[in-house]
Amino acid sequence: MPTEVLMPALSPTMEEGTLAKWLVKEGDTVNSGDLLAEIETDKATMEFEAVDEGTVGKILVSEGSEGVKVNTPIAVLLEDGESADDIGEASTASEPASSNAAPADASEKTEPATGYGRGEDSPSNEATQGDKGDRIFASPLARRIAKDKGLDLSAIKGSGPKGRIIKSDVENAKPQEKTESPTPSGETAKPASASTGPSTEAVLKTYENRETEEVALDGMRKTIAARLSEAKQTVPHFYLRRDIHLDALLKFRSQLNKTLEPREIKLSVNDFIIKACALALQQVPDANAVWAGDRMLKLKPSDVAVAVAIEGGLFTPVLKDAEMKSLSALSTEMKDLAARARERKLAPHEYQGGSFAISNLGMFGIDNFDAIINPPHAAILAVGAGTKKPVVGEDGELAVATVMSTTLSVDHRVIDGALGANLLQAIKDNLENPMGMLA
Numbered sequence: 001m002p003t004e005v006l007m008p009a010l011s012p013t014m015e016e017g018t019l020a021k022w023l024v025k026e027g028d029t030v031n032s033g034d035l036l037a038e039i040e041t042d043k044a045t046m047e048f049e050a051v052d053e054g055t056v057g058k059i060l061v062s063e064g065s066e067g068v069k070v071n072t073p074i075a076v077l078l079e080d081g082e083s084a085d086d087i088g089e090a091s092t093a094s095e096p097a098s099s100n101a102a103p104a105d106a107s108e109k110t111e112p113a114t115g116y117g118r119g120e121d122s123p124s125n126e127a128t129q130g131d132k133g134d135r136i137f138a139s140p141l142a143r144r145i146a147k148d149k150g151l152d153l154s155a156i157k158g159s160g161p162k163g164r165i166i167k168s169d170v171e172n173a174k175p176q177e178k179t180e181s182p183t184p185s186g187e188t189a190k191p192a193s194a195s196t197g198p199s200t201e202a203v204l205k206t207y208e209n210r211e212t213e214e215v216a217l218d219g220m221r222k223t224i225a226a227r228l229s230e231a232k233q234t235v236p237h238f239y240l241r242r243d244i245h246l247d248a249l250l251k252f253r254s255q256l257n258k259t260l261e262p263r264e265i266k267l268s269v270n271d272f273i274i275k276a277c278a279l280a281l282q283q284v285p286d287a288n289a290v291w292a293g294d295r296m297l298k299l300k301p302s303d304v305a306v307a308v309a310i311e312g313g314l315f316t317p318v319l320k321d322a323e324m325k326s327l328s329a330l331s332t333e334m335k336d337l338a339a340r341a342r343e344r345k346l347a348p349h350e351y352q353g354g355s356f357a358i359s360n361l362g363m364f365g366i367d368n369f370d371a372i373i374n375p376p377h378a379a380i381l382a383v384g385a386g387t388k389k390p391v392v393g394e395d396g397e398l399a400v401a402t403v404m405s406t407t408l409s410v411d412h413r414v415i416d417g418a419l420g421a422n423l424l425q426a427i428k429d430n431l432e433n434p435m436g437m438l439a
Contacts, residue, residue, distance in 0.1 A: 002082060003052055005075040007061075007068050010039055010046050011348035017041050018066045018219055019074060028056045030077070037063070037074070040219055044344050054079050066219070138165035146170045220313040228372050235291075235373050236412040240420050244428050246386045246402040252434045260328060270306070270360050271331040273383060275437050276430035278302035278322035280423055281356060287423040289414050290355050290376040296414055297376075305354040305377070306334060308341045315341035316374060318354040327437075355379075362386060368405035378414035381427065382407040404431075 007017065018040035024030060031053045039048050054077035061074040068074065136153050138146070142165045146153050149170065156173050158165035198206075217225070249272055257266050281288040281302040289298045302323040305316040317337035319330060340346050355378060359371040362385035371382040384405040391401045406427070410420040430437055 002057060003054060003077040003079070004073040005036065005050075005077060007070050007072045007074050008039065008048055009070045010041055010048070011352070013352070014041050014070060016067050016069045019061050019063055019068055020045055022059060022063045023047075024056050026056050026059055030054065030056065041348070044346055044348070046347075050077075052077060055082075057082070136165070137163065138170075139167065142167050142170045146173075149173075218312060224313050227374070231372055231375050235375060237373060237409050238412050238417070238420070239370055240408040240410065240417075240424050241368070242406055242408075242424050242428050244404045244406055244431050245391070246404050246431070249431055249434045250386075250402060256327070263328070265328050265331060267327055267331050269362075269386070270358075270383075271327050271334065272431060272434060272437070273358060273360065273381075274304055274306060274319060274322055274330050274334065275325075275327055276427050277356060277358060277381060278304050278319075278325075279430050279437060280426035282323050283426045284419065284423045287379065287415050287419055288355050289378050291378060291411055291414050292376060299355045302356070303354040305351075305357040305374070306337075307357060307359040307371075308338045310342045310344070315346060315351050316354075316357055317341055317346060317351050320353070357381070358383065362404065368407060370407050371409050373409050373411055375411075378411045379420070379423070380409045382409065 007019075010017070019037060020040045021038040023035045023037055030036065030050045032050055034050045035047050036050050037048045038045055040046075056075060057078035058076045059074070060076065061068055061072070137158065138153050143153070145151075145167065146156070146165075151170055151173055153165055153170075156165055156169050157163070159169055246269070249269070253267055253269065253272065260267065279302070281299075281304075285298070288300075288302065289296045301321045303318050303320045304322045305318045308315045308317060317334075319325070319333055319337070322330060325333070337346065337350065341351070357371075357374055357377050357380040359380060360383040361369060362383050364385075366384055367387065368384040369382050371380045373380050384407075386402045386404040388400055389403045391399055391403065393399050406424070408420060408424045408427075415423070
């Protein structure tokens with residue numbers, strides 16, 4: 001029986017991807033382990049290997065197709081003795097996704113397993129309860145479009161098999177068809193998309209008489225927009241600010257770099273910040289935690305993520321067990337991660353996880369700013385530039401010091417005010433007494 005090749009989930013959070021390039025063509029014979037295609041996730045391009053052997057009977061999704069859902073059939077493999085005629089109407093009905101759109105509803109067949117599936121179509125109906133308790137059957141693509149348009153699926157009549165709501169049903173539905181339900185306070189609930197700003201049509205109309213250039217969103221930018229919008233709307237942020245004096249650190253760093261020069265290692269201020277945060281998470285262990293929906297997870301090691309700017313977006317590679325590593329080891333690892341991040345060659349396990357993040361814009365001359373927490377992290381440290389400022393010493397005398405402004409953004413569900421203050425104090429103490437970090 002022909003075997004459907006399904007769009008793989010190349011990371012735990014992947015829901016869709018871009019089929020960047022086919023490495024085989026129809027009629028090619030493949031063995032287990034052979035490379036079939038290059039798949040772009042939101043962060044990286046990864047190669048997809050065959051797990052079965054056979055002949056490529058039909059390619060269902062053309063290369064360059066964006067928004068291909070996980071478990072969508074993308075090709076069909078034939079076994080010995082089978083021909084293209086054996087593929088049948090079920091697979092041939094799967095239209096290739098267009099290069100700038102999600103797969104058509106006919107391609108939205110899914111099966112429980114990731115990788116390959118056998119047999120007849122298994123459409124994903126994803127039944128949910130309507131306001132009146134009725135079960136609503138709709139395709140994943142229809143659900144996504146309905147969410148984007150702020151439509152209530154219970155108010156839409158499906159034209160698919162057994163009344164299933166498909167893409168064309170929600171595309172043809174009018175926003176007014178959404179059934180509004182009262183909130184617990186008795187007020188009318190706003191559409192799900194209300195918080196995302198004006199609709200595409202409204203913005204296009206506003207600027208229709210101005211010269212503009214449309215910029216298509218790639219997977220990374222879409223993910224950044226979705227995750228940070230969700231984070232800002234759902235994570236109860238609060239902010240703690242401290243100025244940190246860097247003169248002792250800068251002097252100590254200069255001495256270390258002279259010692260490390262024969263080994264061609266040059267420590268940056270950011271290396272010290274990573275180490276200081278890693279140690280602070282050990283000194284204030286209750287703050288070394290993440291939010292897990294209905295509970296918190298406290299981490300034993302200090303896994304610190306560091307934001308790295310790349311063209312079109314950013315990565316947050318994670319330095320695991322950072323509290324155990326020397327400054328030189330952290331420096332070398334961070335340079336490697338940053339270089340591969342800019343080439344989009346990081347594997348998912350290298351930028352997922354951690355409980356705490358650092359975003360340093362001081363190198364761009366920014367004095368101070370507030371960073372958005374990257375869930376499920378509980379905190380992120382925004383680091384500004386170190387600048388010469390007048391300060392009042394302990395003896396009351398006016399002096400000049402190199403001062404760096406920091407802001408700790410905190411998830412109040414995980415970290416309360418006093419706990420966050422203790423964490424930021426520990427970071428400050430580590431940076432202002434750098435020799436202690438080597439003890």
